[in-house]
Amino acid sequence: VRRGFSSSAVRSVVIKNVTIIGGGLMGAGIAQVAASTGHSVTLVDTSDDILKKSVKGIEGSVKRVVKKKFADKPEAGEELIQKVLQNVSTSTDAGLAVRGSDLVVEAIVENLKIKQDLFATLDKLAPAHTIFASNTSSLSVSDIASSTSRLDRFGGLHFFNPVPMMKLVEVIGTSATSQETFDSLMSFSKVLGKTPVSCKVRFTIIIVAVSCHASKEDIDIAMKLGAGYPMGPFELSDYVGLDTIKFIMDGWSAMDPDNPLFAQSELLNKLVAEGKYGKKTGEGFYKYK
Ligand code: CAA
Ligand code: NAD
Known part of the structure; x- marks a missing residue:
């Protein structure tokens, strides 16, 4: 030791x-x-x-x-x-x-x-x-x-x-x-x-974005140009991995089922079901190939 x-x-x-x-x-x-x-x-x-x-x-x-x-x-x-x-x-x-x-x-x-x-x-x-x-x-x-x-x-x-x-x-x-x-x-x-x-973060921006109905391009541009983010929330989700984002959201939804922030996103579920996990697989919200 x-x-x-x-x-x-x-x-x-x-x-x-x-x-x-x-x-x-x-x-x-x-x-x-x-x-x-x-x-x-x-x-x-x-x-x-x-x-x-x-x-x-x-x-x-x-x-x-x-x-x-x-x-x-x-x-x-x-x-x-x-x-x-x-x-x-x-x-x-x-x-x-x-x-x-x-x-x-x-x-x-x-x-x-x-x-x-x-x-x-x-x-x-x-x-x-x-x-x-x-x-x-x-x-x-x-x-x-x-x-x-x-x-x-x-x-x-x-x-x-x-x-x-x-x-x-x-x-x-x-x-x-x-x-x-x-x-x-x-x-x-x-x-x-x-x-x-020593603290904990929450991905509220990502969660709000995937539950929102505006176009992903508009949201990403708005967050980059308007809020100074280096990546918009959809780009960032693809960068993190949509499989990982889904694991996170499902976990929080199980802990707090009535919270509308954690409601299922049809689009996220569809992409993950199709194996489109983001940058690491070549396609997610955006295409990388
Ligand atoms: N390894 C080494 N160097 C890297 C790199 C990597 N993986 N990624 C970027 N760089 C360096 C390189 O020097 C690169 O220059 P080259 O392309 O010439 O090699 C330079 O950074 C600039 O990179 P880019 O031109 O690709 O783009 P950029 O200036 O936008 O920087 C970024 C890239 C640092 C990823 C930036 O876009 C950024 O900060 N994005 C947000 C990242 C973020 O928010 N991360 C947190 C995610 S949430 C999380 O991690 C927690 C969780 O639990 C899910
Ligand atoms: P990833 O899918 O890129 O990599 C996970 C790796 O673990 C894969 O290579 C897989 O083969 C391997 N693996 C799975 N089960 C294993 C086992 N039993 N033994 C050995 N290897 C095994 O995932 P990631 O994005 O690197 O995320 C990993 C962890 O880090 C997760 O808990 C995630 O929530 C967390 N995290 C992810 C990010 C992000 O932006 N992606 C940021 C911070 C924290």
Whole structure:
């Protein structure tokens, strides 16, 4: 067990080895940022084909970062690319991967039961000091943690998409999360170069937009030009993933069924049923191919 002391003399776990479960949009981004800040990262997904795609995506994304940050220092840029690729290994065996981990960050499908099952299994295999964190957008971190016996070493680490660009991380402590775990997650986020805050967000703009009858183009243009958003809500929904948006909205609708904000959107349901999940599948509200 490796332990250290932060400058404020609060005990926190020194996080060096990180396992990230889920190599999709978020997991790959988190792996990239953790690897580029010197962590040893194991990225886990269900197949080698998916993992190959994740690593290709990471390489492409680091190259974009390097092109901006090291435009006049190509050697330093190349060094960063090599460092990231060396620091990321992949595995399809989550149980094996967590054995040497200080921190497990879960970024799999937004489904409570699937997340609970995963953590219940990992709880039996990870070392005692390992901290578990979920990147869930909308589920209760306490509910996810309840499938484990390490409630004090469990929290939320909510990154934003695209992870390499977005500075914010929400660190979520449940009523059972220990101060040491919370501090470790805050320090880890800072070491990643992010700005951690401890609160929860809601995607009201997205929800209002998908329930609204104006044209998606008009709403997107209005929000970009009138409200200064970098993407309109429909573009952003496609960027986040319509499957993920639907999981989030269905979850909130189940918790608050009479709230008209969470009423079913026929269009969203239709697109998801057709496998049109947004940018990642080439079509969602808009076409990308
Ligand atoms: N990796 C690395 N660099 C990236 C990148 C990525 N994935 N995406 C963008 N960049 C960098 C690159 O340097 C890029 O330049 P190149 O195209 O030359 O490589 C530069 O950013 C500019 O990108 P773009 O020209 O594509 O467009 P942009 O200026 O609009 O910036 C953006 C892109 C940062 C994604 C911006 O559109 C934006 O901030 N959009 C809103 C994102 C947002 O709100 N995210 C939160 C989603 S909600 C969420 O995450 C929570 C949840 O639980 C669902
Ligand atoms: P995604 O669909 O891009 O990726 C999920 C990955 O998890 C897939 O590659 C899938 O194969 C893998 N996976 C599923 N079950 C698994 C299991 N049991 N073991 C290992 N791998 C498994 O999804 P995403 O957009 O990266 O979202 C992941 C999580 O992050 C969700 O909880 C989501 O709510 C949250 N989140 C998403 C965004 C966003 O903008 N997309 C932002 C913040 C948080």
